[in-house]
Amino acid sequence: MVKNIINVRKLSKVFDNSLRAVDGITFDVRQGEIFGFLGPNGAGKTTTIKMLTTLISPTSGDAKIFDFSINKSASAVRASVGVVPQEFTADEDLTAYDNMLLMADLYGVSRTIAKTRIVELLSLVELSNAAKRKVNTYSGGMRRRLELAIGLVNHPKVLFLDEPTLGLDVQTRAAVWTYIEKLKKEYKMTIFMTTHYLDEADSLCDRVAIIDHGKIIKIDTPKNLKDSLGGDIIELKIENERTNVSDLLKKITGVKNVKKNGVEYRLKVKSAETLAPKLITMLTSKGHKVTKLSLSKPTLDEVYLEYTGRSLREEQSNSLDIMSMRRTQRLSRS
Amino acid sequence: MTQTESKGIHSISYLARSLWSITNRDLKKWYLAPVLLFISLIQPVVWLALFGKAFNFAGIFTNASFNIPGLNLPASVLNTIGNTLLTNTFGTTSYFSFLAVGMLAFIVVFTSMMSGMSIVWDRRFGFLDKLLTTPIPRASIVIGKILNGVVRSLAQALIVLVIAVLLSMNTAYFSVGGILIAFGALFLLAFGMSSLFVLLALHSKDWQTQMAIANLLSLPLLFMSNAFFPISAMPSWLQAIANVNPVSFTIAIGRSTLLGITPTISLGSAFLYLGVFAALLGTVSIILSWKLLKD
Numbered sequence: 187m188v189k190n191i192i193n194v195r196k197l198s199k200v201f202d203n204s205l206r207a208v209d210g211i212t213f214d215v216r217q218g219e220i221f222g223f224l225g226p227n228g229a230g231k232t233t234t235i236k237m238l239t240t241l242i243s244p245t246s247g248d249a250k251i252f253d254f255s256i257n258k259s260a261s262a263v264r265a266s267v268g269v270v271p272q273e274f275t276a277d278e279d280l281t282a283y284d285n286m287l288l289m290a291d292l293y294g295v296s297r298t299i300a301k302t303r304i305v306e307l308l309s310l311v312e313l314s315n316a317a318k319r320k321v322n323t324y325s326g327g328m329r330r331r332l333e334l335a336i337g338l339v340n341h342p343k344v345l346f347l348d349e350p351t352l353g354l355d356v357q358t359r360a361a362v363w364t365y366i367e368k369l370k371k372e373y374k375m376t377i378f379m380t381t382h383y384l385d386e387a388d389s390l391c392d393r394v395a396i397i398d399h400g401k402i403i404k405i406d407t408p409k410n411l412k413d414s415l416g417g418d419i420i421e422l423k424i425e426n427e428r429t430n431v432s433d434l435l436k437k438i439t440g441v442k443n444v445k446k447n448g449v450e451y452r453l454k455v456k457s458a459e460t461l462a463p464k465l466i467t468m469l470t471s472k473g474h475k476v477t478k479l480s481l482s483k484p485t486l487d488e489v490y491l492e493y494t495g496r497s498l499r500e501e502q503s504n505s506l507d508i509m510s511m512r513r514t515q516r517l518s519r520s
Numbered sequence: 521m522t523q524t525e526s527k528g529i530h531s532i533s534y535l536a537r538s539l540w541s542i543t544n545r546d547l548k549k550w551y552l553a554p555v556l557l558f559i560s561l562i563q564p565v566v567w568l569a570l571f572g573k574a575f576n577f578a579g580i581f582t583n584a585s586f587n588i589p590g591l592n593l594p595a596s597v598l599n600t601i602g603n604t605l606l607t608n609t610f611g612t613t614s615y616f617s618f619l620a621v622g623m624l625a626f627i628v629v630f631t632s633m634m635s636g637m638s639i640v641w642d643r644r645f646g647f648l649d650k651l652l653t654t655p656i657p658r659a660s661i662v663i664g665k666i667l668n669g670v671v672r673s674l675a676q677a678l679i680v681l682v683i684a685v686l687l688s689m690n691t692a693y694f695s696v697g698g699i700l701i702a703f704g705a706l707f708l709l710a711f712g713m714s715s716l717f718v719l720l721a722l723h724s725k726d727w728q729t730q731m732a733i734a735n736l737l738s739l740p741l742l743f744m745s746n747a748f749f750p751i752s753a754m755p756s757w758l759q760a761i762a763n764v765n766p767v768s769f770t771i772a773i774g775r776s777t778l779l780g781i782t783p784t785i786s787l788g789s790a791f792l793y794l795g796v797f798a799a800l801l802g803t804v805s806i807i808l809s810w811k812l813l814k815d
Contacts, residue, residue, distance in 0.1 A: 274645075275646040276647075291537055336650075
């Protein structure tokens with residue numbers, strides 16, 4: 187039986203301007219998983235993280251992290267979770283080491299433990315050589331890695347990551363993903379992350395919640411979400427084709443649907459990679475020669491489109507959020 | 521987070537260490553940046569040199585700089601008249617010394633103001649959000665800012681005092697106790713002023729408005745006090761304000777213990793007034809910190 191670490195019940199946040207940022211969401215996060223909140227800007231992802239990390243209080247509803255209520259035991263929640271916000275929050279005028287020492291003090295980590303832990307964490311994110319440099323000399327990727335290390339200084343069992351790769355270039359994003367996976371493995375951490383990058387949710391998350399207009403539309407594993415679209419696509423072409431093989435193909439278990447577009451067959455199947463070899467063997471045994479075969483899996487893009495009725499879009503949010511996001515993006519590129 | 525660590529967040533040692541860390545973070549930017557330290561001293565020193573030396577009242581009234589035609593008074597008589605005029609107005613014959621004590625309060629007001637402002641930057645750069653996700657009590661965030669303002673103010677005031685002495689401030693009445701009492705008054709002023717400016721900046725996301733408000737407050741605070749000129753020579757409406765201005769009380773205490781100028785009220789009452797001022801503003805900003813720091 188897998189334990190739930192975070193229990194969110196009917197959580198809502200209505201802002202002063204009567205914007206319903208989060209609208210009665212209910213979900214659980216299991217121990218040791220990477221749980222992703224996927225949605226466009228303004229969908230309520232950051233508001234949810236801010237409520238779960240007690241930065242803002244909910245209008246109604248409650249959430250429990252290790253049985254600590256975010257409403258009643260805010261300081262216990264704060265002491266036991268780690269947060270890596272969307273913005274760069276490290277003090278630019280201090281060195282990475284001093285930033286981490288400060289945070290260790292604020293989390294009540296004793297100096298002796300803190301000193302070894304900081305060295306360990308900085309080496310985890312490969313910043314050991316830059317530890318004594320002021321943060322304002324860091325590149326965007328380095329700053330993001332430092333934020334990760336800072337978020338881990340209290341050795342949290344639950345880590346909140348808000349858009350961990352916002353504005354980063356492709357290589358740095360891949361590097362950050364590696365660190366996140368390392369954290370999950372080495373520290374057996376439960377990670378709650380938000381993202382509006384579909385590939386990120388797909389490759390990192392064990393389960394994904396699709397959120398739009400403050401409501402959760404669907405929660406499942408990325409694989410199930412994609413499977414729910416009806417399966418993978420196999421496209422194949424047969425050399426000097428004399429007879430239509432549609433009926434033959436339909437008989438194979440796992441094939442749901444066969445369509446012929448000109449000279450190519452388009453099959454909707456359950457699991458393309460295991461089915462493709464069988465297809466080839468079967469067709470060859472019947473005297474057909476396969477000259478072209480392509481497999482494609484549905485992406486979360488299509489899943490998102492399916493459930494929300496549109497692709498991920500930029501949505502209006504307040505000017506301060508946009509300002510801070512632009513700042514993060516600008517710094518990320520430096 | 522282990523059990524012992526999470527228990528630790530309620531202990532006194534945690535509260536003390538986290539408060540010191542958060543204060544020291546702000547202080548580091550100042551004592552590790554000598555250029556900043558130097559620049560922040562320029563203004564009061566320039567004022568001290570320009571006003572203190574240019575308003576050469578002693579030069580106007582003494583050393584045979586004037587005479588009454590036909591009477592041909594001897595220089596010694598003229599000097600006595602001039603010095604009596606100066607003493608009656610300023611309480612001392614050295615306007616420079618008179619102004620120097622005013623400048624101590626001046627640097628305290630300005631330094632407290634700038635330190636209080638820094639919370640706006642913390643909010644803007646996300647550092648404040650990060651702080652709010654740690655278990656540190658909200659009050660510590662505000663107290664840390666106030667302490668930062670107090671430490672900086674007192675250190676700067678000490679430097680201004682040393683410079684004033686080097687520029688020939690009258691040290692005839694100086695004593696260790698007197699200097700300590702003067703700095704006690706400056707401490708209370710710095711605490712109250714830092715609280716005031718932290719309070720004003722607590723909920724703000726816009727430093728330009730903050731700067732405008734601060735400038736609007738700080739200069740009148742100084743000119744509506746006894747920093748540049750004795751209150752007794754002011755128009756009555758200005759006297760009314762200057763007489764309740766905590767800056768005036770601080771300077772009166774300083775002039776009493778550093779220059780031997782008799783204050784218009786007792787030192788005890790002046791200290792009580794400043795104490796209430798500091799405690800009141802400190803308490804209000806701490807109480808409001810919870811509400812104003814959130815969203």
